[in-house]
Amino acid sequence: MTMNVDVAVIGGGPAGLAAALECRKNGIENILIIERDKQLGGILNQCIHPGFGLHVFGEELTGPEYAQRYINMLAETDIKTLTDTMVLSLSPDKVIRAVNSELGIVEISAKAVILSMGCRERTRGMLRISGTRPSGIYTAGTAQRLVNIEGYMPGKNVVILGSGDIGLIMARRMTLEGAKVKGVYEIMPKSGGLRRNIVQCLDDFGIPLHLSKTAVEIHGRERVEGITVASVDENLAPIAGTEEYIECDTVLLSVGLIPENEVSRSAGIEIDPKTRGPVNNGNFSTSVPGVFACGNVLKVYDLVDNVTKDSVLAGKAAADYIKNN
Amino acid sequence: MEIKTYDFAVVGAGVSGAWTAYELSKYTAKTCLLEKENDVAMGATKANSAIIHAGYDPVPGSLMAKLNVRGNALVRELHEKMDIPFRQIGSYVIALNDEGEEKIKELYERGIKNGVEGLKLLSKEETLAEEPNLSDDVRGALLAPTAGVCSAFEMSCAPAEVAENNGVDLIRNFAVSKVSDDGDYKLVEAADGRVVRARVVINAAGVHADEVAKLFGDDSFKIIPRRGEYSILDNNCGGLVKHVIFQPPVKFGKGILVSPTVDGNILVGPTADNIDDKDDKITTGAGQKVAFDGARKSVPTVSERDVITSFSGIRPIGGKEDFILGFSDADKSLFNVSGIESPGLTAGPAVGEYVVEQLIKNGYALEKKADFDGNRKVFRFNELSDEEKNEYIKKNPLYGRIICRCETVTEGEIVDAVRRGAGARDMDGVKRRVRAGMGRCQGGFCGPKVMEIISRELNIPMSEVTKFGGGSWMVEKD
CATH class of the missing domain: 1.10.10.1100 (BFD-like [2Fe-2S]-binding domain)
Known part of the structure; x- marks a missing residue:
């Protein structure tokens, strides 16, 4: 099946929703959002904690509430969506190949494309932590999905590696669900998480944050049984003799996010090695004319409000591109 | 509980056990495949270099040499029919100094004796023209065009699947813990109390083969576990090398290699550490440093920064400098398929053939099934x-x-x-x-x-x- 649209938005999270709405506001008629999940909203759907929307809406919302505001706005437009649909590739002449259960392979030709695929979490493999390969090691975001969407507890005795915001949020979440969070271990001398998350998610629950400490070995053959942590020197190398064994059945990793740019690469879009997102050629345009990028696929943001603000600009830029070409 | 009776019980669904079960599934005899884990290929088969060796390494005249070369041919013949991912990319053993130059000539001679096809000694220029990312110290290389890379897992999953489809019972979570006599049969008991009855027990228990043999009163060999650590690099490093790049073999194995994987990533490793604990599959920071420092001698630009995951595997070293293949002297109902160290993955299909040949030679009348179906297709x-x-x-x-x-x-x-x-x-x-x-x-x-x-x-x-x-x-x- 083939389709022709003015703007195709890849990813229906906060970035894609804001960008699509802004395109419509600027008079673009034929807009399509392609979303891999069954519903729009992206990762906000599993962020059931408050703290979203203070800048954009002037009030504190949960992730799903924040997403719903945009989904409601979208419902009042004629913007089309394809959910449960995975984009397989994008060509430099802006043809998207996607697949879903209903339509099979779909080819979508677009005058402009907005990339808003978000990011993924760094994994244990990338950290190269020594030791065994048991079950019970999850990225914080995967654990968040299991707890908040699927309704399952990954474990009861938890150590969190890295103090990214999702890790901090999950320290509180797991505690509220009855788990014992033994501590958060951060290799850097300061946390990369938001101050308010350290206060509200750790301090308020008496969960210790250990700085300049990292995991050196994971233990347990079948399920995680413990983890050895050690202090690190100024080069982030573990200091011999400072090792400490902590018993746990679950390790959550919150050690950074990486913009997810496999689709961008398939179009030959130039990637900035620092941000790991597309090079921003001004106004959120990429190295391929007519392809724009916004949200965490461009660079990793701290606040969804800022994603929204920038994505509005990207949507405007895409609309202007269509009018001028 | 009813006790099922078999002609043959194969212990261990690694590469050797799976191919033995596969060969036996061509016959009307009843066979079971007993696996102590929840899946096939959980031991030495799971974590190794996944290389189909050409066969220039083993000592001429050994079972290792014969079954390596035959196994290589069988993989090339069967991989399409059984849908085993395999790419015949060829291997280079590179010489980086005088000693290395001597060694690759020696391997060339050995390979000829072993019947390896297509071997060729390459000059420095020829080597670098094909593999421009190799160290400038390279003096030349031994090219073995029949070598390749495969999916180690599929090398035992495919024959196990064909075996099961042709009537072999795959019994999981069956850790053989006790053996007793029952007339002409053996009663083989699992740790959880389940029992099967079999005329012949084929011991392909990998690193645990010595423990299984002991249950039959056979303590003629001891398996020493040797751990090897590997790292997999992101597939954006895929073009780094085109062939399997070996350094000349050392005492503890084939040395550190850099190789494309069958999936288009790059593999670096292994280390080689004899250890005490047969299940101690940890990875260590020190091991990884050894692997990368070694690998950089061949390919200077290979980098830890591109690692997407690392793993470690245990090789079962039998200490006899050859595979241990045959009926046990201690108990004639035990057939050992043990000490299957490198090139055991390559030899697998030939090991299966050899076991059946030996069974027939020793008077077990096996009758071919008319309806054996050796095809397997995985939908991708x-x-x-x-x-x-x-x-x-x-x-x-x-x-x-x-x-x-x-x-x-x-x-x-x-x-x-x-x-x-x-x-x-x-x-x-x-x-x-x-x-x-x-x-x-x-x-x-x-x-x-x-x-x-x-x-x-x-x-x-x-x-x-x-x-x-x-x-x-x-x-x-x-």
Whole structure:
């Protein structure tokens, strides 16, 4: 099946929703959002904690509430969506190949494309932590999905590696669900998480944050049984003799996010090695004319409000591109 | 409980056991394949270099030499029919100094004696023209065009599946712990009390083969576990080398290699450490440094920064400098297939053939099945044309739902992986069969969805879904 649209938005999270709405506001008629999940909203759907929307809406919302505001706005437009649909590739002449259960392979030709695929979490493999390969090691975001969407507890005795915001949020979440969070271990001398998350998610629950400490070995053959942590020197190398064994059945990793740019690469879009997102050629345009990028696929943001603000600009830029070409 | 009676009980569903079961499934005799883990290929087979060696390494006249060269030929012959991922990319043993130059000439001579086809000594210029990323210190190389890379897992999963489809009973979580006589038969008992009866027990228990042999009163060999650590690099490093790049062999094995994998990543390793504990599959920072420092002698630009995952495997060293293959002197109902160290993966198909030959030679009258079907086809959505994809999605919409975005794996393929012969029973089983969770996010996104599919297909609660059987649970009970 083939389709022709003015703007195709890849990813229906906060970035894609804001960008699509802004395109419509600027008079673009034929807009399509392609979303891999069954519903729009992206990762906000599993962020059931408050703290979203203070800048954009002037009030504190949960992730799903924040997403719903945009989904409601979208419902009042004629913007089309394809959910449960995975984009397989994008060509430099802006043809998207996607697949879903209903339509099979779909080819979508677009005058402009907005990339808003978000990011993924760094994994244990990338950290190269020594030791065994048991079950019970999850990225914080995967654990968040299991707890908040699927309704399952990954474990009861938890150590969190890295103090990214999702890790901090999950320290509180797991505690509220009855788990014992033994501590958060951060290799850097300061946390990369938001101050308010350290206060509200750790301090308020008496969960210790250990700085300049990292995991050196994971233990347990079948399920995680413990983890050895050690202090690190100024080069982030573990200091011999400072090792400490902590018993746990679950390790959550919150050690950074990486913009997810496999689709961008398939179009030959130039990637900035620092941000790991597309090079921003001004106004959120990429190295391929007519392809724009916004949200965490461009660079990793701290606040969804800022994603929204920038994505509005990207949507405007895409609309202007269509009018001028 | 009813005790089932078999002609042959093969212990261990690694590469040797699986190919033995595969060969036996061509005959009307009743065979079972006893595996102590929740899946096939969980021991030495799972974690190694996944290289199909040409056969210039083993000492001429040894079983290792004979079965390596024969195994190589069988892999090239059977891989399409059985859908075993294999790429015949050829291997280089590179010489970096005078000693190395001597060594590759010696290996060339050895290879000729072993009957290896196509061997060629290359000059420095010829070597660098083909492999420009090699160290400038390279003096030349031995090219073996029949070598290749495969999926080590599929090298035992494929024959196990064909065996099961042709009547072999694959019995999982059966850790052989006791053996007793029952007339002309042996009663083989698992740790959990289950029992099977068999005329001949074929001991392909890998690193644990000496323990199984002891249950029969055979203490003629001892398996020394030797750990090797490996790292896999991102597939954006895929073009780094085109052939398997070996350094000349050292005392403890074939040395550190840099090689493309069958999936287009780059593999670096292994280290070689004799250890005490047969299941101690840890990776260590020190091991990784050894591997990369070694690898940089061949390919200077290879970097730890590109590692996407690392693993370690245990090789069963039999201490006899050859495979231990034959009826035990202690008990004639025991046939040892032991000490299958490198090139054991390559030799696998030939080991299976050899075992059956020996059984026949020793008076076991085996009758060929008329209806043996040796074909196996794995459906890989990603490899189809758009027209084919659409046809499949129409027939089964699950093929239109991508579960693993990094490796483009559909729900239909995951369901197939659970339902097929010798199918997946856990998360790692799905990952190894269809690559869901193998990519960049390492299962971060698809993990919860795969858990749900396994739970649904096996009709078990989520809390009983495991990573790899036993106590490797994923989530708490509700």
